[in-house]
Amino acid sequence: MRNQYDEGDVGRMIDHLVTAIATDFAGDRSINIVGIRTRGETLAERLAQQLKQHGVKNIGRGVLDITLYRDDLSEIGPRPLVRPTQISVDINGAPLLLVDDVLFTGRSIRAALDALSDFGRPSAIRLAVLVDRGGRELPIQADYVGLTLKDVPRGHRVNVKLRETDGRDEILVEPK
Amino acid sequence: MTAETQHRWTHKHLLGLEQLSADDIRFVLDTADSFKEVSTRSIKKVPALRGRVVVNAFFEDSTRTRTSFTLAAQRLSADILDFSGKGSSVSKGETLIDTARNIEAMGVDIIVIRHSAAGAALQLAKTMKCSVVNAGDGAHEHPTQGLLDLYTMRERFGRIEGLKVAIVGDIANSRVARSNLFALTKLGAEVILVGPPTLLPKSFEQLGARVVHNFDEIVGEVDVINMLRVQFERIKSSQFPSVREFTRFFGLTWDRFQRCKKDVFVMHPGPMNRGIEISSDIADGPQSGILQQVTNGLAIRMAVLFLVGQVLV
Incomplete structure (x- = not known):
């Protein structure tokens, strides 16, 4: 298994995501794209930009902080700062694309789905992730995956770095 | 990050x-x-x-x-x-x-x-x-009153550091004043405590505040005025002047308000005594942060x- 993916690799993964998403949503009048803080937010922004270039119209944007919806708050102790959730668009009735960087146990996505249900009822919710590293603890799967990693040891971290926040695009698989 | x-x-x-x-x-x-x-x-x-x-x-x-x-x-x-x-x-x-x-x-x-x-x-x-x-x-x-006061000031000015904040009234008996004082000084604001000597001992200077007994002396130089409630339950004590006298010297009257900075921000922890420590026109006016608090x-x-x-x- 490779443990490092560079700028070019990440670029191709995102292109692949964009193509698949654009094809599926071509018939929809509008779509809302919501990223999970913090890397999912950046990734969602990039997907939205490229989807626009692919002719997808009326893209609504939102950012979700799922801290307040986690089911493991009491197990992991003090957490970093809770950031505001920003969903100013009406998410009712239109398809919604949820974006995160890494899909692992599925608990973040479960929390995000709970949070979204407090904001409205999209016609459908789809999930796009840059990396699926396996290790699910809940029956949750992604609809769009940039990179599927198999056999990542549980103790390892899949670290996604993005240009906007980290200076360069890179995926590292490393021991914690 | x-x-x-x-x-x-x-x-x-x-x-x-x-x-x-x-x-x-x-x-x-x-x-x-x-x-x-x-x-x-x-x-x-x-x-x-x-x-x-x-x-x-x-x-x-x-x-x-x-x-x-x-x-x-x-x-x-x-x-x-x-x-x-x-x-x-x-x-x-x-x-x-x-x-x-x-x-x-x-x-x-x-x-x-x-x-x-x-x-x-x-x-x-x-x-x-x-x-x-x-x-x-x-x-x-x-403490939560102190925190919400700071939050409201930060929301108004975008910062705490460098603000000049007057806290006015019965300082000695006020937990609000103490919590504000501790937090404001830690975050780099300048705190001026204002009140009659009987309700504002000099010892407050040791906590890092400027102590002033004449409201008019500082009214024109502060960014924030936090008016404390006149605590009627203590008004009979010899510490406290008459209500009229208190309003005259330490109330935020319309006249005094005219001498404040143009963008002065007025706060009050509530419940307020209208017409005593604060004039209604000011409390309900655009420079009041009382309901935001x-x-x-x-x-x-x-x-x-x-x-x-x-x-x-």
């Missing part, structure tokens, strides 16, 4: 602002930003404290603080229990600690206490396993309950 997002909250109790670091205080204010957003949603509730029990133990009268804590706990999905000194076992002679231990024995996670004795919250924190949040202890501290108080209390609730025993 900035240093602030890396900060970890480690306080199981919130007893006062004197013990908090500047980073702790900023962390609560930043956390409150996120909780303010929750109150703008159509479903104003998050499951962060689901299954937890918060008890409001108020041994002293309160309307807005108690209501604010209750609503804050409800918006975090906690179960909330109201307990007041009057009409309870306290009036039958039970001690504070015994009462609190009995409440705790029912499986409580956070106890919010208001009491007339300074140090009551600290006493509880020493004997109880659950988190303790001080909602006002005698003339000692009222109440709105922000909810976000601050959500943040505080959430943060102390995360710290493991």
